[in-house]
Amino acid sequence: MSAVGPIEAYLAELDHALGVPRGLRRRIVAEARDHLECAAAAGRADGLEPRAAAELAVAAFGAAGVVARRFAEELAVAGARRASLAALVAVWNYGLLFAVSTQVASVRAASPFASDPADAIAWFAAQIAATCAALSALRAWRHRRDAAVPAGKLRYVNRGAAVAVGAVLVSVLADAAAAVGSPAGGGTTRSLLIAGLAAVGAAAAVALAEVARSARRTRALARLDDRPAGDDVFEDLAVLVPPARAALAVLRAHPWRLCAFTGAAAGLALSAAHLIGEGPPPDPARAVAVAAIFVAAEGLAILACFGALARYLGLRR
């Protein structure tokens, strides 16, 4: 310890090690100072020399790096939970607007976002946002009772939330551009949709700020203890559905096949929804062509997203 005294030297070390916002850092150091002074006073009352009492108090408090890491863990875990929740809320709001503006015929007729490219972007953005927000929430839920979670796992929670919110914002911008470029008219419905779009955009911006704050806290934790995630989404799902653990272990070995199957299934579901919504086509060949287009487009989009994002989001090791 230095000549300034064991307690002052320790507090300086702790202050330097803490990767938390300045206000919180001041509070933590003040609490540590009070604790160490109390402990040193108790040591002196027991007959120890002042320096020995201070050194004993510091030793019992624990290494500054360990204490700083615990605070970083607490903040990073809480931040990731909030980011995941904020992303879910943003995606929920967006999903509501998307569902109303595309699935209610009378609203869709007056919607300024109903034409391409805004419409096509919205269809893909809705799927990406919902999937990534769900993955982020699943991970956050899995570790809901853990006070300490490796930085690698928190990174995946943040990334899932970031991609979900990013997808929402891209779609909001596309819709906003469509609204600006569309002819006036549409009355109250159009005005309500634009107001809803503004609210969805505001919620997404708040969520993005929360994700950015959480990412900073995770980086602060990683500087002290950068343990990797060590698992993937299949492990998360196995915790959620324990009886499926064996089946998930098999699927983990073939992630691309699972991805291709999911893409085909989603394409078929979308083509079925389209055929139901638009009514039966004039001939079966046209129905098959529509289904083939949906399956191909959806399958390719999912494969492309999986290729680009699977490792980034921790979908596979």
Place this chain on the structure above:
Amino acid sequence: MKPEALKGHLDGLLLATVAAGPAHGYAIIEELGRRSGGAFALPEGTVYPALHRLERAGLLSSRWSTDAPRRRRVYELTARGRRALGAEREQWRAFAAAVDTVLGAPA
């Protein structure tokens, strides 16, 4: 007792300690040590992150006290914290009874 043995129980132990009345960090840790007979050997500084977490969860509240010669943060159990402590106690009794049934039974 190793610090790992405390995993999952520290929050409940802290809530039970603070339930006796408002206290600052050092007093809480001293009281925890006294009540446990010094069984929990963990770095004292690592208790503060747990206190902060409980405060963020709304189970504790805290304020600066002006009574002490230094700035001192005093923690107090909230109504929500009192309910959480009750639930924690119930769970512990059920868990301890189940473990005792197995471990305490003669072979």
